[in-house]
Amino acid sequence: MAKKPKRRGKHIPQRTCVGCREVLPKRTLVRIVNGPEGVAVDLTGKAHGRGAYLHDKRSCWLRGINGGLDHAFKTKLTDQEKQALTVYMDEHFPDGGSVLLGDEDLSR
Numbered sequence: 001m002a003k004k005p006k007r008r009g010k011h012i013p014q015r016t017c018v019g020c021r022e023v024l025p026k027r028t029l030v031r032i033v034n035g036p037e038g039v040a041v042d043l044t045g046k047a048h049g050r051g052a053y054l055h056d057k058r059s060c061w062l063r064g065i066n067g068g069l070d071h072a073f074k075t076k077l078t079d080q081e082k083q084a085l086t087v088y089m090d091e092h093f094p095d096g097g098s099v100l101l102g103d104e105d106l107s108r
């Protein structure tokens, strides 16, 4: 007689990546916050404001920066905010290719 594995109350928060809409455990995502100082990467994960999440994938960041975050925050990211996010992306998810926003292939 097989015992059923007990389901313990181990709740793993899930969030949706605004780049690819995949639902993932929160800890594998990077939080972006729309706080009093605008849209920025939330390095602490605890900043006040509305949060949105992006995967650690460059393609998702590009999509986020190019519209996904606008949509999530119901606002329009300023060029400055986009620039800051792009810098973060380039530092953490380098591609070796063009680092400029634009018509990079988003289908990957």
Ligand SMILES: [Zn+2]
Binding pocket: 017, 018, 019, 020, 021, 022, 054, 055, 057, 060
């Ligand atoms: Zn994603």
